[in-house]
Amino acid sequence: MNGQPTHFAPLARLLHWSMALLILAMLFIGAGMVASVSERHEWLIHIHKPLGALLLVLVILRLIVRLSTRQPPLPADMPGWQALAAKLSHYLLYALMLMLPLVGWAMLSAAGDPIMLGSAVQLPSILPANATSFAVLRKAHRYLAYLLFLTVLLHLAAALFHGLIRRDGVLESMLKGRD
């Protein structure tokens, strides 16, 4: 054909699936910790912060991999609205994956909290302490997380739709294939 790849690069696939797992875990950890007054609140927070920092590193790496590798094109027979939805939802996923850890970091900075990843590693503040910015960022963190969860659900449904109904190779392009 025209030399288009039929699958994602192995490194892109590794990043996709490891981040999928971590992001889903992160969303559940975040939702669970704010709804708890037990010790669970404490140990979930201690996972949430370093995991958020790791996800920020991973999403930056992933953007670099995305921009430096070629992606398989969507099937030519996909309806136009589905192709557009696919494109927009991927932009949204990338934007949210990048924003959530940054908003979390900024929110802790605005609260004047030391940003500890474990007991020894401390990140610098990225914003001056300010109550109003804290409140805005804290709410943004929550609503963006809910939006990410909904987008992930949509992404999951679409992937299964490609794999089970259309059977057009889109799901497989993220599952397997060799260069």
Place this chain on the structure above:
Amino acid sequence: MQDRSAPPRRPLNTASKVMRLTGIALVVAVTAAAFAYVNGSLDSHRLTPRKLVDNLETNNGIYPGYRRNHAKGVCVVGYFENSGQLREYSSAAVFSDARTPLVGRFALAGGNPQAPDSGAPVRSLALRFELANGEQWRTGMNTMPVFPVSTPEAFYEMLQAGRPDPATGKPDPGAMPKFFAAHPESAAFLQWVKSAKPSASYATETYNGINAFYLVNAAGKRQAVRWSVVPLDQNAADAAIAQDANVLEPDLAQRLASGPLRWQLRMTLGKPEDPTSDATKVWPGDRTVLDAGTVVLQEIQPQNSGECRDINYDPLILPSGIEGSDDPLLAARSAVYANSYLRRTSEVGKLPAATATKESRQ
């Protein structure tokens, strides 16, 4: 290279299409339901931070911009002068550095920022130590030596016993005695309440950390502790405060105008048999008490514009070298304070900051 459209696809018959679509819907629905369970939406019985703060608001009323509890208070600024005696017990920089700056806050228990100082005997002192290495140690201490209850669930029950009846606007007078009868663990607290008088000064009070913590030294050895700050030069005043008086803040301003006020930070070392998970129980009086150093307060600031206003005195913001214990109240305080902090930081614009500044200048 294979062509993406090459593998032959047999068209799905309607039944199999419906089944597959149902399968997809099921996967999405189960994931969404699991999420709704985890965030508490499907679990109305779970005790959440929101529920506890909602109850504080029901009992106390809502005063936008103010803390949902210990709402009436004042900021103070000073430093901690280390004695060096804790160095072998804790690797925290606050116990090795000579001086650590701090921002504190004195307050009255209760959610009404206009409450009279004579209303209740419980006063509190919260401190935020800013360690040179960028870490922080935050602690909220109270004048009572023990907490009335040992779990967040019991605290929630206590709040409900104090809930005003919508018909009368007052709590059911029988509810609180009934609660205490069902909670014998509150005996030590009730004993203290009987003898405690609302003090006429913040400066003459001892403030107790109540919950247990662990000091951890460089070798990783853990020592259970409870801490208190005890006034050094200020004698406890015997006279109880006059009814409805508003004297605590002017008293503090007057004392600080003539010089700094000092407290000794005392660390009580627990023995293995001393409870760390139960804030209703005092430790035996013969335990070793170490002088960790001196808390020196130099300056008073109005709470609506002072440095303490935007500090959440979360007791689990700790430097390395100090760790929380298994006391369930610690995680609950941390979670509930975070909820209250978001509510009040969303309302800072509604605080009467200018008036408060004027009032405190004298």
